[in-house]
Amino acid sequence: MLTSLLVKSRPSLLVGRSLSVLFTNCNRINRGVSNRAYHDSDRDQKNFGRYQKNDSNRRPGNSRFNSRPRASSRDDDEVNFDKSTFSKLIHVPKEENSKEVTLDTLLEEGVLDKELHKAIARMEFPCLTPVQQKTIKPILSSEDQDVIARAKTGTGKTFAFLIPIFQHLINTKLDSQYMVKAVIVAPTRDLALQIEAEVKKIHDMNYGLKKYACVSLVGGTDFRAAMEKMNKLRPNIVIATPGRLIDVLERYSNKFFRFVDYKVLDEADRLLEIGFRDDLETISGILNEKNSKSTDNIKTLLFSATLDDKVQKLANNIMNKKECLFLDTVDKNEPEAHERIDQSVVVSEKFANSIFAAVEHIKKQITERDSNYKAIIFAPTVKFTSFLCNILQNEFKKNLPILEFHGKITQNKRTSLVKRFKREESGILVCTDVGARGMDFPNVHEVLQIGVPSELANYIHRIGRTARSGKEGSSVLFICKEEMPFVKELKDAKNITIAKQETYEPSEEIKTEVLEAMGQDTDDLSDIIISLISSYRSCIKEYRFSERRILPEIASSYGVLLNDPQLKIPVSRRFLDKLGLSRSPIGREMFEIRDYSGNRDRSENFHDEDGDADSGSSFRSGNSYGNRNRRRDYDNDQFGRGNNNRRSFSRNNDNSNYSNRNNNRY
Numbered sequence: 001m002l003t004s005l006l007v008k009s010r011p012s013l014l015v016g017r018s019l020s021v022l023f024t025n026c027n028r029i030n031r032g033v034s035n036r037a038y039h040d041s042d043r044d045q046k047n048f049g050r051y052q053k054n055d056s057n058r059r060p061g062n063s064r065f066n067s068r069p070r071a072s073s074r075d076d077d078e079v080n081f082d083k084s085t086f087s088k089l090i091h092v093p094k095e096e097n098s099k100e101v102t103l104d105t106l107l108e109e110g111v112l113d114k115e116l117h118k119a120i121a122r123m124e125f126p127c128l129t130p131v132q133q134k135t136i137k138p139i140l141s142s143e144d145q146d147v148i149a150r151a152k153t154g155t156g157k158t159f160a161f162l163i164p165i166f167q168h169l170i171n172t173k174l175d176s177q178y179m180v181k182a183v184i185v186a187p188t189r190d191l192a193l194q195i196e197a198e199v200k201k202i203h204d205m206n207y208g209l210k211k212y213a214c215v216s217l218v219g220g221t222d223f224r225a226a227m228e229k230m231n232k233l234r235p236n237i238v239i240a241t242p243g244r245l246i247d248v249l250e251r252y253s254n255k256f257f258r259f260v261d262y263k264v265l266d267e268a269d270r271l272l273e274i275g276f277r278d279d280l281e282t283i284s285g286i287l288n289e290k291n292s293k294s295t296d297n298i299k300t301l302l303f304s305a306t307l308d309d310k311v312q313k314l315a316n317n318i319m320n321k322k323e324c325l326f327l328d329t330v331d332k333n334e335p336e337a338h339e340r341i342d343q344s345v346v347v348s349e350k351f352a353n354s355i356f357a358a359v360e361h362i363k364k365q366i367t368e369r370d371s372n373y374k375a376i377i378f379a380p381t382v383k384f385t386s387f388l389c390n391i392l393q394n395e396f397k398k399n400l401p402i403l404e405f406h407g408k409i410t411q412n413k414r415t416s417l418v419k420r421f422k423r424e425e426s427g428i429l430v431c432t433d434v435g436a437r438g439m440d441f442p443n444v445h446e447v448l449q450i451g452v453p454s455e456l457a458n459y460i461h462r463i464g465r466t467a468r469s470g471k472e473g474s475s476v477l478f479i480c481k482e483e484m485p486f487v488k489e490l491k492d493a494k495n496i497t498i499a500k501q502e503t504y505e506p507s508e509e510i511k512t513e514v515l516e517a518m519g520q521d522t523d524d525l526s527d528i529i530i531s532l533i534s535s536y537r538s539c540i541k542e543y544r545f546s547e548r549r550i551l552p553e554i555a556s557s558y559g560v561l562l563n564d565p566q567l568k569i570p571v572s573r574r575f576l577d578k579l580g581l582s583r584s585p586i587g588r589e590m591f592e593i594r595d596y597s598g599n600r601d602r603s604e605n606f607h608d609e610d611g612d613a614d615s616g617s618s619f620r621s622g623n624s625y626g627n628r629n630r631r632r633d634y635d636n637d638q639f640g641r642g643n644n645n646r647r648s649f650s651r652n653n654d655n656s657n658y659s660n661r662n663n664n665r666y
C-alpha cells in the first residue's frame with residue numbers, strides 16, 4: 001500500500017532535504033516567540049526623524065506629530081496612557097428602540113444629497129443596517145469629534161464610512177477638487193482592493209459620482225503604475241495598505257495629500273496592534289503636518305467588529321479631535337461574534353486528527369447537501385495551508401473548486417482568486433488569517449478552522465466570513481484537547497460560548513484515505529510541522545496553553561501523518577541548541593537528533609529566508625528580534641519591485657524585514 005511505502009521510505013528521504021529546511025526553520029521558531037513582544041523599530045524611528053528633518057513645510061511647535069512622546073515599549077499593557085484621553089470618549093450605546101433612520105429621512109433632513117441617495121437606493125438594500133443608521137449623520141455633522149464605530153461582521157460597515165465620505169466630497173466639491181480628501185487604510189491588500197471595488201459600485205450606480213475618483217495604493221502592485229493613476233485621475237479617495245501608503249506619502253505628500261479631511265482605519269483594532277501602530281502614527285503624523293488647514297483638521301474614523309473603549313487609548317496618538325464618539329451597535333455584555341452563526345467545536349486527542357475530522361466533515365457536507373457547498377477553511381500557517389489545500393484538492397477537486405489563499409501567493413493571483421471565490425456558488429477557500437478580516441465572499445455556508453487563529457479577535461472575524469448581510473451560517477472549530485484553553489479564553493475574554501462540543505476519533509479508513517491524499521507533500525512534512533510549532537509557540541501565553549504539552553502534541557503530528565507515531569522530527573544537535581532545547585525534555589520529546597556533520601558549512605552561519613542572520617539566542621531570551629524585523633503590511637508587501645528599481649525606496653527593504661511571525665502565519 002502506498003501509505004506504508006511512504007512511511008518506510010520517509011525518514012531517509014527526509015534527512016537530506018530536511019537539513020536546509022530545518023536550519024531555515026530554526027530561525028522561524030526563534031522569531032515566533034520574540035516577535036510577539038517586540039519594540040519600536042529603530043529603522044522607523046530613523047525614518048520618522050528623516051521626515052522631520054527634510055520637511056520644509058514643517059510648522060514647529062504646533063504638531064501632534066512632533067510633540068507626542070513615542071512609547072519606548074509597545075506591549076499593549078504598557079501603552080502610555082494619559083488619563084485625560086479617556087474623558088474625551090463619548091460612548092453612545094446600542095439602543096433597543098431607536099427611531100429608524102432611512103435613506104429617505106437622511107435625504108429629507110438634508111444629510112444626503114439626492115445624487116448619492118439615488119446611487120445607494122439603486123442598490124436595493126431593504127434598509128440601512130444599524131451601523132449605517134447610527135454613523136452616517138454624526139460622521140458628517142460633528143466638526144470636532146472623531147468617531148469609533150463597532151458593529152458585527154457582515155453588517156455593512158464599509159458603506160457606513162463610504163456614504164459619509166461621498167457626501168463630504170459632494171459638500172466640498174468646489175474646494176481642492178483634484179486633491180485627496182479621504183484616506184482609507186486597511187490591513188490587507190485584498191481588503192483595500194475590496195473597498196475600492198465598493199467605491200466603484202457607488203460610481204456604477206450613478207455615473208455623476210464618478211468625478212469623485214478613487215485610487216488604491218497597495219503592496220505587491222506596480223508602484224509606478226499606481227502613481228501614474230494618481231496623476232491621471234487626481235483622486236479624492238485613496239485606499240491603501242500602510243507600507244505602500246508611507247512610501248507614497250514620503251515622496252508625494254505635498255502633491256496630493258495636503259487637503260485630507262478624513263482618515264479611516266478599517267479593522268482599526270488590527271491596525272492599532274503592535275506591528276502596525278507605528279506605521280499608522282507615521283501616516284497620521286505626515287498627513288497632519290502637511291494639512292493645509294491645520295494640523296488637527298483631519299477627522300479620524302475607526303471601524304471594526306472587535307473594539308472596545310480601550311481602543312481609544314491605543315489610537316490617542318492618531319486622533320486629532322477634542323472629543324471622540326464611540327457609536328456602538330453591540331451591547332456591552334453581548335458577545336461580538338454574530339449571533340446568527342451556529343458555532344461548534346470538535347475536539348480530538350491528537351492535533352493531526354483535526355485534519356481527518358475536517359476531511360470527514362466536508363465529505364459529509366458535500367454528500368448531505370443537495371445544493372451547493374461554499375466554505376472557507378482557516379489554517380494556522382502558510383505551509384500548513386498549502387499542505388491542507390493539497391489534501392483537499394486530492395480529495396474533493398472533482399466535486400468542487402478548492403482555492404489556496406495566503407500571503408505567499410502573488411498579488412495578481414490573489415486578486416483573481418478573490419474575484420473567483422466571490423462569484424462561485426460552491427467551493428472551498430483554504431486560507432491563512434490573511435482572509436480572516438473584512439473579506440466579503442457572498443453566501444459562504446460554513447467556516448471551518450483547523451487549529452487556533454493568530455489572535456483571539458480573529459476567531460470572531462474568521463467565523464464572520466459566513467452569516468453576512470442577513471444570511472445564516474455555521475462554523476466548526478477543529479482542535480485537539482491541548483488547545484481547549486483557547487475555548488476557555490474565548491469565554492473569559494470575549495464572552496463567547498461555543499455551545500456545541502463533540503469529540504472525534506478517526507477511523508482507520510479515513511486515516512488511510514487522507515494519508516494517501518497527502519501524496520508528495522510528505523516530503524515537506526517536517527517543514528510544515530515546524531511551521532506549526534513556531535506558530536503555536538508564539539501564542540502560548542495569549543491562549544494560556546501549556547508549553548510542556550502543546551508543543552510535543554503539535555510535533556507528534558509528524559509521526560501521526562507518517563503513520564508511525566514513534567517517529568520524531570529529525571534535526572541536528574546544532575538546531576536544537578539554537579532553540580535552546582538540547583537539554584530540555586520537551587526537545588527530546590519532539591525531535592530526533594541526527595548527525596548532519598557533512599553539511600556543517602551551512603549551519604555555521606546560516607541565514608533565514610528573509611536574509612536576516614540569526615544569532616540563535618532569541619528563542620531563550622525572547623526579545624531580540626522585533627526591532628529589526630517588524631513588517632509593514634501584514635500580508636506580503638513587495639512594492640512592485642520589477643518596475644521600481646530606478647530609485648531606491650526608503651522602505652524597499654520591507655519585503656525582507658517583516659516579522660517572521662506574520663510571515664509564517666499570513
Ligand SMILES: Nc1ncnc2c1ncn2[C@@H]1O[C@H](COP(=O)(O)OP(=O)(O)OP(=O)(O)O)[C@@H](O)[C@H]1O
Nearest residue numbers: 125127128129153154155156157158305438440469
Ligand atoms: N444596508 C444594507 N443592507 C443589506 N446588505 C448590505 C447593506 N449595506 C451593505 N450591505 C452588504 O453587506 C455585505 C457586508 O458588508 P461589509 O463588507 O461592509 O460588512 P462589514 O460590516 O464591513 O463586515 P466585516 O466586519 O467582516 O468587515 C456586503 O456584501 C454589502 O454589500
